[in-house]
Structures are given as C-alpha cells and as structure tokens.
Amino acid sequence: MIFGIRYLRSRENMAMIDKGMDPKLNQKRPAPFMNLKWGLLLVGAGAGLLVAYILADYVLFRADKWGHNDADNPAIYFALIAIGGGLGLIASYKIEKKELLDKQEQYDRSLPNRD
Numbered sequence: 001m002i003f004g005i006r007y008l009r010s011r012e013n014m015a016m017i018d019k020g021m022d023p024k025l026n027q028k029r030p031a032p033f034m035n036l037k038w039g040l041l042l043v044g045a046g047a048g049l050l051v052a053y054i055l056a057d058y059v060l061f062r063a064d065k066w067g068h069n070d071a072d073n074p075a076i077y078f079a080l081i082a083i084g085g086g087l088g089l090i091a092s093y094k095i096e097k098k099e100l101l102d103k104q105e106q107y108d109r110s111l112p113n114r115d
Contacts, residue, residue: 033096040088048084052077 013023056076 033092033099036095037089037092040092041085042088044084044086044088044091045081046084048080048082049077051084052080055080 016023
C-alpha cells in the first residue's frame with residue numbers, strides 16, 4: 001500500500017510537470033484561522049453543555065425532595081452542543097470574512113489610480 005501511494009503521488013507530480021505546474025505549490029499550506037475555528041467550536045460546545053446543564057437541572061426538570069431527577073433527557077445535551085458548536089463556527093466564518101474583506105480593501109487602496 002505504501003508503494004502504491006508513493007507511485008500515485010509520483011505520477012501526479014509528473015502530470016503536473018507535464019502541464020507546466022510546480023508540484024511543490026500543491027503541498028500542504030498552513031491554515032491561518034484553523035486555531036480560531038477550533039477554539040470557537042469548543043467554546044460554543046462548552047457553552048451549549050453549560051446551558052443544557054442549567055436547563056436540565058434548574059428549569060425543565062424539577063428534582064424531588066431528595067434531589068433526584070427522574071426525567072433526565074440526554075437529547076437536550078446533544079442538541080445544545082450542536083447549536084453551540086454551530087454558533088462558534090458561524091462566528092469564526094464572520095471573523096474570517098471580515099479579515100479577508102479588510103485585507104482586500106487595503107490591497108485596493110494600495111493600487112495606483114488608473115483614472
């Protein structure tokens with residue numbers, strides 16, 4: 001399997017060279033906002049878990065006089081983890097988009113006027 005992967009990679013590189021492309025440009029590039037995306041995803045999931053815990057223990061399901069909760073619903077935990085993670089990814093998208101637009105605006109200002 002290792003030889004097969006190596007053979008296919010070399011064939012791909014040879015095809016790129018034949019077409020006039022540089023195979024070294026196809027290597028892995030760093031993703032500048034990946035840490036931000038993972039951080040916001042985990043913060044969102046943690047916030048979802050915290051909200052689910054608060055809802056389950058204090059709002060939705062009342063404990064009996066001994067403090068036991070018989071109506072424990074795990075679906076609320078999974079739902080709020082997904083909602084929190086989704087909100088984190090949406091926030092990451094908005095931050096990345098704003099940064100990209102700011103860079104594009106700075107680039108456009110640096111170009112000389114053609115008028």
